[in-house]
Amino acid sequence: MNATVEKTAVRNADATRQKILDVAFEEILLKGYQGLRVDGVLKKTALTKGAFYHHFGSKKELGHAVIEEVLRPWIYERWITPLQNIDHSIDGLIELLKEARDEMTACELHTGCPLNNLTQEMSPLDESFRTRIVAIWDEWHQALAEVLERGQRLEQVKSSLKPENVARFLIATMEGIIGQCKCYMSDAAFYDAGECLQDYLESLRA
């Protein structure tokens, strides 16, 4: 009767694991890792303890997997890969800033940046989380610094400034702005501070 439906619904280990990861990512985004409940994930996925502990050894192991397999790709897709498509450093970064602002959905205003959330919560609490998180920041930072270096070589960006420092500043500022939006539950902060950020980016032109 519904043999094909059953076939796709029943027993797909990879899909099960991925579903757990996706729901856990959402839960962490909403409530933090400490607020994440294994039972809550199971309820949302309609799975059981047996399934969970078959795929993950512990809640902490789930946390690590979420960082590596969901959070990292998320950051790449959203922030790092777009950097690769920039041809003019300043123009490109300003364009990315605008895109980020427009992509800030109502939900995201509420939840903030998943990487920064986890950083602020877990860095002081667990070294195994911190090292994994810091690796992602480093990759982002390096990618951004390279965009600026390239801009310097192409004489689009002032040669006097230090790409590594500016990259740190830009990332910190972006995250700071997103964090402010989170508490005001409005994108006004993004528009207001974003205006200044744009001015700063303009000031980097060669």
Next chain:
Amino acid sequence: MNATVEKTAVRNADATRQKILDVAFEEILLKGYQGLRVDGVLKKTALTKGAFYHHFGSKKELGHAVIEEVLRPWIYERWITPLQNIDHSIDGLIELLKEARDEMTACELHTGCPLNNLTQEMSPLDESFRTRIVAIWDEWHQALAEVLERGQRLEQVKSSLKPENVARFLIATMEGIIGQCKCYMSDAAFYDAGECLQDYLESLRA
């Protein structure tokens, strides 16, 4: 024999309440509000359940009290009151930035800004926390905007820029930088990005 010692040690309601608040503030700073345990506070204060629930109706009520009675004064002392002593806007802000950097103790590098921590953790989770927290951000923002406005009147600051936007940008950037330090467990990020922040402040001069 030690009558006076006993007298000060035994039964001092205000001191008891304050001790709970202070320890709770530390615990929240370290582990977040969700990571804060009532039992943990009692252990650190050498008090009991009876004492705690005599002074606070619930854990949430403690959280509110910590915000109003410990966190708010902390932010004022550290960030808002110093703004009042500024006579030249730009010079003063740069000076404050340097002081902030020098005051970043090893411990604070690890824990970050208590206001931003609580903001990122609790804004999406509890509206009663968010409203109290946003009030403090607003007070800080207003105080900083006033410094910039005054600078404009005294023709120290460019008249073209919007003090409210710049104030938002500066707060966001400061918090973003502190947040980065937290995950790198180093003040290098503060120095690197701080250099750019100083450049930005310089660019605000009339």
Next chain:
DNA sequence: AGTTTGACAGACTAGTTGGTTTGTTATTAA
């Protein structure tokens, strides 16, 4: 001095939470 009340002490409880264990069923290799 006696009574009341504020400021606790500490045992207890109900609900939660991460994790275990045992059992069952679908899938795959022989």
Next chain:
DNA sequence: TTAATAACAAACCAACTAGTCTGTCAAACT
């Protein structure tokens, strides 16, 4: 076909956690 194993289901458990309740003792009030 069958044995082995992967992929779960679900009852169960021990530790933890916020909050309650009853009792005690010191200080203030009369």
